[in-house]
Amino acid sequence: MASLGHGDMLVIGDVGLPIPDGPRRIDLALTPGIPAVVDVLRVVLAEMQVEKAIIATEAVERHAGIQPGWSAALPVAPAQMPHEDFKRLTRQARVMVRTGECTPYANVILVAGVTF
Template identity: 80%
Template sequence: MKRTALLNAELSHAIATLGHGDMLVIGDVGLPIPTGPRRIDLALTPGIPAVADVLRVVLTELQVEKAVIASEAVERAQGRLPDWCQLPVAPQTVSHEEFKRLTERARVVVRTGECTPYANVILVAGVTF
């Protein structure tokens, strides 16, 4: 049995196979998922699981070098980072349209049940040395 917080085998495996610079997306229920990346669908019902919950657990296993969120998420939070966005690095902001284009290059897209507009984050894998 695993000792870390992440119990979902598919997501744990996906993180373990990421290399330096690979992207993992955690998205809300409405984020379009391109055909290229591996899709891990965790959505159960509206709001469950929330992006914040999935992000918190993913960060226990993934070394993050860089993060990207949509500038619209910051605008909706009145110029600050949204509450769901607890990251170990300051995120880069791009337009939502650019964010969606970046997801095409991701290795993995995790779909949550989050129903908050623009509650999406791209995590870029770093190295631990």
């Protein structure tokens, strides 16, 4: 995380999110549900300035039009895009963190900001 620059993307994903060739992989999945996306998100947000967040439209649709509970930890209102587009965008990430989360569409792209 110390090497992220302005505009770099970090992805925190559920256990089923495909990780493309390219981004560095940090695999934290210990067992189903551990660690949860929200737990990893909180730790990452303590160290990262976030300019933008992106989630899949399906994550909101799955919760009857309400932001999923884990997204409340985000410091900005997340933009939304279809899951297939989301997966394509992950190819441009610097790093992808795989969690043990088993909730469908529990994935977020964080775009690094600056502190000044």
